[in-house]
Amino acid sequence: MMHMSKQNQIRLDAEFFSGTALDMAPKLLGSKIFRRFLDGSVKSFTITEVEAYMGENDKANHASKGKTPRTQVMFKAGGYIYVYLVYGMHWMFNIVTGGEGSPEAILLRGVSGCSGPGRLTRMLEIDSRLNGMHLNDLKDLWIEKAQQNISYSAGPRIGVDYAGEYWSKIPWRFWINPQEY
């Protein structure tokens, strides 16, 4: 007999992330990321802010410069993890989306109680060891579907001025409206 509390907990997997980054980024809002820490404890945090990076045309996307050792994971099918170091000190956590050969990912920028992509990876003990792993295989990190529809806002992505007028302004950052959580 299935335990009642498990009934509505749907773990997001490769199927969910086979959608495009642009479609799935706002759908991630309100879902919960679970982390089993080194000390064995498990905590969950609501995902409150994300950004979509879409394909080779997107000049803000690392993969716009083609497939390199760093970006090759983005070319895989949805569900893989892309972690990289920026400014020599902050780990960025992304979930690859879309079909094989289409370099897309969703960057986690905020969770409940923690704003900022570098801060949240530090809090969640995320580093390069997760790079290239697949969400379906992980036992100590997973994401559960949002229980309800969430109202959200959209605006330009942060820190991508190098991408030029169009790509730096396109509203592909999404965040939960504050009253929602």
Added chain:
DNA sequence: GGGACGATTGAA
């Protein structure tokens, strides 16, 4: 081998 640069953060 060298140099420029970055999907950020925290302190001045």
Added chain:
DNA sequence: TCAATCGTCCCA
């Protein structure tokens, strides 16, 4: 406003 800090990528 600005330094920290180092992996990645490009050029030679």
